[in-house]
Amino acid sequence: MKRRTFIGAAAGVTAAAATGLSAPALGQGAAARTLRFVPQANLANSDPIWGTQYVVRNSSALVWDTLYGVNSRLEPKRQMVEGEAHDAGFKVRTFRLRAGLKFHDGEPVLSRDVVQSLIRWMPRDPMGQLIPARLDAIEAADDRAFRIRPKSPFPKMIFALGKNNAPMSFIMPERIAKTDPFQPITEIVGSGPMRVKRDGWVPGSRAVFERFADYVRREEAPDWLSGGTRILVDRIEWHILPEAATAAAALQNGEVDWWETPLPDLIPVLRRNRNIAVDTADPLGNIGSFRLNHLHPPFDNPEIGRALLLAVNQEDYRKAVVGDDPSMFSTSHSYWSKGSPMHTEAGAEPLKLRSPERARAPLQAAGCSGRKVVQLHASDFPTIAAQSRVPADLLRRLCVNLELVATDWGTVVQRRASREPSDRGGWNVFPTTWAGPDWFDPAAAVGMRTDGLNGWFGWPTSEKIEALRDAWFDAPNFAGQKRIAAGIQAESFQVVPHVPLGHFLSPSAMRRNVTGLIKSPVVLFDNMAKAA
Amino acid sequence: MLAYIARRILSTIPVMLVVAFVVFSMLILSPGDPAAVIAGDQATPEDVERIRAALGLDRPFLVQFAEFLWRLVNFDLGTSIFTNLPVTHMIAQRIEPTVSLMVLTIIFSVTIAVPMGVIAAWKAGSWIDRAVMVFAVLGFSVPVFVIGYLLAYIFALELDWLPVQGYTPIARGFWPFLENLILPTIALGSVYIALIARITRATMLEVLAQDYIRTAKAKGLGTRPILFLHALKNAAVPISTVVGIGIALLIGGAVVTESVFAIPGLGRLTVDAILRRDYPVIQGVVLLFSFVYVLVNLMIDLLYTVFDPRIRY
Numbered sequence: 073m074k075r076r077t078f079i080g081a082a083a084g085v086t087a088a089a090a091t092g093l094s095a096p097a098l099g100q101g102a103a104a105r106t107l108r109f110v111p112q113a114n115l116a117n118s119d120p121i122w123g124t125q126y127v128v129r130n131s132s133a134l135v136w137d138t139l140y141g142v143n144s145r146l147e148p149k150r151q152m153v154e155g156e157a158h159d160a161g162f163k164v165r166t167f168r169l170r171a172g173l174k175f176h177d178g179e180p181v182l183s184r185d186v187v188q189s190l191i192r193w194m195p196r197d198p199m200g201q202l203i204p205a206r207l208d209a210i211e212a213a214d215d216r217a218f219r220i221r222p223k224s225p226f227p228k229m230i231f232a233l234g235k236n237n238a239p240m241s242f243i244m245p246e247r248i249a250k251t252d253p254f255q256p257i258t259e260i261v262g263s264g265p266m267r268v269k270r271d272g273w274v275p276g277s278r279a280v281f282e283r284f285a286d287y288v289r290r291e292e293a294p295d296w297l298s299g300g301t302r303i304l305v306d307r308i309e310w311h312i313l314p315e316a317a318t319a320a321a322a323l324q325n326g327e328v329d330w331w332e333t334p335l336p337d338l339i340p341v342l343r344r345n346r347n348i349a350v351d352t353a354d355p356l357g358n359i360g361s362f363r364l365n366h367l368h369p370p371f372d373n374p375e376i377g378r379a380l381l382l383a384v385n386q387e388d389y390r391k392a393v394v395g396d397d398p399s400m401f402s403t404s405h406s407y408w409s410k411g412s413p414m415h416t417e418a419g420a421e422p423l424k425l426r427s428p429e430r431a432r433a434p435l436q437a438a439g440c441s442g443r444k445v446v447q448l449h450a451s452d453f454p455t456i457a458a459q460s461r462v463p464a465d466l467l468r469r470l471c472v473n474l475e476l477v478a479t480d481w482g483t484v485v486q487r488r489a490s491r492e493p494s495d496r497g498g499w500n501v502f503p504t505t506w507a508g509p510d511w512f513d514p515a516a517a518v519g520m521r522t523d524g525l526n527g528w529f530g531w532p533t534s535e536k537i538e539a540l541r542d543a544w545f546d547a548p549n550f551a552g553q554k555r556i557a558a559g560i561q562a563e564s565f566q567v568v569p570h571v572p573l574g575h576f577l578s579p580s581a582m583r584r585n586v587t588g589l590i591k592s593p594v595v596l597f598d599n600m601a602k603a604a
Numbered sequence: 605m606l607a608y609i610a611r612r613i614l615s616t617i618p619v620m621l622v623v624a625f626v627v628f629s630m631l632i633l634s635p636g637d638p639a640a641v642i643a644g645d646q647a648t649p650e651d652v653e654r655i656r657a658a659l660g661l662d663r664p665f666l667v668q669f670a671e672f673l674w675r676l677v678n679f680d681l682g683t684s685i686f687t688n689l690p691v692t693h694m695i696a697q698r699i700e701p702t703v704s705l706m707v708l709t710i711i712f713s714v715t716i717a718v719p720m721g722v723i724a725a726w727k728a729g730s731w732i733d734r735a736v737m738v739f740a741v742l743g744f745s746v747p748v749f750v751i752g753y754l755l756a757y758i759f760a761l762e763l764d765w766l767p768v769q770g771y772t773p774i775a776r777g778f779w780p781f782l783e784n785l786i787l788p789t790i791a792l793g794s795v796y797i798a799l800i801a802r803i804t805r806a807t808m809l810e811v812l813a814q815d816y817i818r819t820a821k822a823k824g825l826g827t828r829p830i831l832f833l834h835a836l837k838n839a840a841v842p843i844s845t846v847v848g849i850g851i852a853l854l855i856g857g858a859v860v861t862e863s864v865f866a867i868p869g870l871g872r873l874t875v876d877a878i879l880r881r882d883y884p885v886i887q888g889v890v891l892l893f894s895f896v897y898v899l900v901n902l903m904i905d906l907l908y909t910v911f912d913p914r915i916r917y
Contacts, residue, residue, distance in 0.1 A: 114876060114880075116686040116687055116876075116880065116882075117642075117686050117687055117688065122642065122655075123642050123643075123644065123686075124643065124644030124645075124647065125644045196651070238644065252658065254651075254654045254655050254657075254658045255658050256688045258688060274697050274698075274868050275684070275686070275687040275689065275694065275876075276868065276872055276873060276876040277866070277868030277872070278868065311770075311866070312866075313769065313866050314863065314866075314875075314876075315863055315864060315866065317753055317864075318756070318768060318769050318863075318864060318865065318866050321756055321757070321760060321761055321768040321769070322768045322769050322770075322866070324761055325760055325761060325764070325767065325768050327767055327768055327769060327770065452879065479635070480636070480879060481641075481879075482636040482637070482638075482640075482641055482879055482880060482881050483635040483636045485637060485640035485641055486635055486636050486637030486640050487635060488640075489637070489640055489649050489652055504645070506645070510645075518648070525649075526648065526650070527648065528648060529649070
């Protein structure tokens, strides 16, 4: 028995004897059936379509199910769908749902729920946004079947329905899915393996999920988001611990079982504890990037972006982002995520030079010398703050008059939306990180869009890249997709929407009595067991 | 007396209005955008604009303020932008831990600090006096979060006597409730103890030099009755004033303490809301804190009449 448990029991018994108040329970069974998890961020809402943060997606994967789910080879596999059929000319595709699927309120999952969920998801998802233009209709055929009538081929459709990056196309009851996608839902009713315990949700502190007894799992081995989801605990508690030192202490003390993303500084302390195992839960990792504002000088001149590529040394970011562990960082001379099918080094030669000296001359020729550059610096976001200081130093050494605006992430996300010049509340550069799947291919990579003011912050313009992107969606096979993705990258190294800063893995720490982790880009609780 | 209380309560209305206006203005004028935070990294600027419009954040300042005031007079603090829960519900969820922490801290601090100050004054110039003053200086100088982490390291990680973090409602047993609050109470109480001990010592030194104390001593009265019945009662007015003023200190300290010990109280709610720019929650909590502060000061004013019957309202 732990010393504190003993003290607690003794004090409780004394107090109970003296005052009649209740003593603490000493049973271990309930504790072993409860997994206590510290997520990467606060779970402030539970609508995966309205709020697209990864913490929301991760909790939603417990509560909702999807039609398809990608496996570790990034192939979409059937989940809620039992099978598909199509007519001879591929004019009508019919999808049939598995029998017995139920929502947490006891209602059966019907095809009209699916149709309405997809209608809500499409406008919020970069891939989903492409679907309506290629569809004539999406409609319920009967209670268990729905039809899609494509106007033009869209080979990535099934992948879009099963992909893992946010927002995922979770299936909700029709009445809930009728909510405007730009408004939050008010009921959390899914058909996934766990249900939300509403009275256990204290935003900013705790969220509780309980096993859904009527969940119908596939009789297959789990593999990322595909296969049979097998939850071995009765209850999963999410403990929101924003202070890293508190989370580390709570894990060491056995008050929580799994900390999703400990800070690199605290890893040595955690590794020294024999009850804690430190590993990587997300094999796809993250990508650092240094985003340039193409609307205003100096980065409206692509020569300057290209010169920056010559100067950057990704190795400099390793120490800043992951500390002393070299296995957690690797250079990546590509816009595409390391390990993704589209990964290539096409056009990446400038990034391999790592020569500030070579960059200086073109920068001066382009009129960059002494020019004021405003860099946004999110000081409350540890990973971004760490990597932010490296390019700041580089820019100062190169030629520019750098103004580092240190502020919180909330302010950065507002200011980065400003299209004004930097002296009127705008910006020139900001570092950020992306989850690996966000740069898997042109469908996911919103940061690669070059449609000017319609695109992501920084607003680069290149008709060539946009045309290649359109062609990628229609490529008939993988070889074609790969060739087009290489072309997109080569052109991106000319336009420079951002400077890639390398690929890093995030450590995850858990108590050794917790077993069965499935490493995946989505936090999965399938197969996890906890010994008493 | 009743008329005085009514006047004071009425006077809180303009105070609260000014607080509401200042808080609202600061939030609207300060940088940050909840819509951008909600939309996430994948969102385009157009998505952010649509969410902002859906939240009503694109309307003119005065329209938003008028709506806020109208809700306020209807005792409606609005709905959280992020959680979509009523602010009153979120405050209700969080009020017990904060009230528990503050009440325990006040009890603990007054129990420790007043005797410390009294003894320091009685033994003025001695090593006891100097030790109390060193403690007071340390209490003021060492940040609450340093004390908090130090206590957690010693008593939770090293000795395994107490938990590192969390909160258990009193309804689930007194010891589990107390167990979670011992370290936060000590951490938060350190500044408060320092403040009260110093003011108690200073006031007692002044009172102990009065003629009536000398008379009491001459009458042969014992030390304890002189210190606690005669001197402390007359020193109580400034001490209670500081206890009241210190509530503001406690509110500020609770924000830090609740973060360090992961207590789901109003302090953490405030920090989370500020970081996300959850305007209705920030407004609700700040208004509540202001109201509590005004109310506590009223209670302290009324308490003066107990300590000093010459005071009349």
